Amino acid sequence: MSEKASVLQGFKAFLMRGNVVDLAVAVVIGAAFTNIVNSVVKGVINPLIGAIGTKNLDSYNSCIKGPCTGTGDTATGVRILWGSVLGATLTFVITAAVVYFLMVLPMSKYLAKVEARRKAKEGTQEVMEITELEVLKEIRDALVAQRGSGHAER
Template sequence: MRGNVVDLAVAVVIGAAFTNIVNSVVKGVINPMVGAIGTQNLDSYSSCLKDPCKGSGETATGIRIMWGSVLGATLTFVITAAVVYFLMVLPMSKYLARLEARRKAKEGTHEIIEVTELEVLKEIRDALVAQRGSGHHEN
């Protein structure tokens, strides 16, 4: 139980540190690429639901849907999920599959040895029974 708690604590700390890296990649790489088409700040992308949409902050009028910030958060999530999957989950699942295959291979060899020994013991028993049977006929 303690090992699982430690693993979880390490994962949380690494995840928190990794969030900063992903945010930097989105702000430093993804946003400028989007900026080649429009503006670098995804938060500025919005649609007006109810006119007039003028101003910003508390002086804003109308009803705005800030879909740019949702797009930025979605990009951050997708990048984080992809990196976590390909750098942590996928290698760990392959490692665990290899361990399971090794364990099954070891169990399989034990079963074969046990079955072989059992078959040898049965053959010895049958041979002894046959000798006893042939000995009784002679007497």
């Protein structure tokens, strides 16, 4: 029974780590964000492309074998559905761009500023430590000099 309790405690500790909670939040936000990007692609990008051709990217395809007739399950022949690939690629590029420019880039700049402040603070502490070390050396040298002159008088 204690082995089961330790497994449950280990699982609880794993779940309560900051990384796991952050990852769960990222997955939930990513899933919600995917719906927004899909809507942008279907509602904005596809109609812009539709100005040139058809509004539905999925309808763009090429027939490579046999007579390609019908659509969906009743289709015959071998088709390459390059419109679907193009739509998925656009969705990916838009998602990646938004994640990079709205999340990764600002976080990188923030972390760089924090690191620069930390290094500046460390540099100040080093200067103070070096100064203190120099003062302590001077005191030591003065004490050694006094002790040496005191021994010479005796």
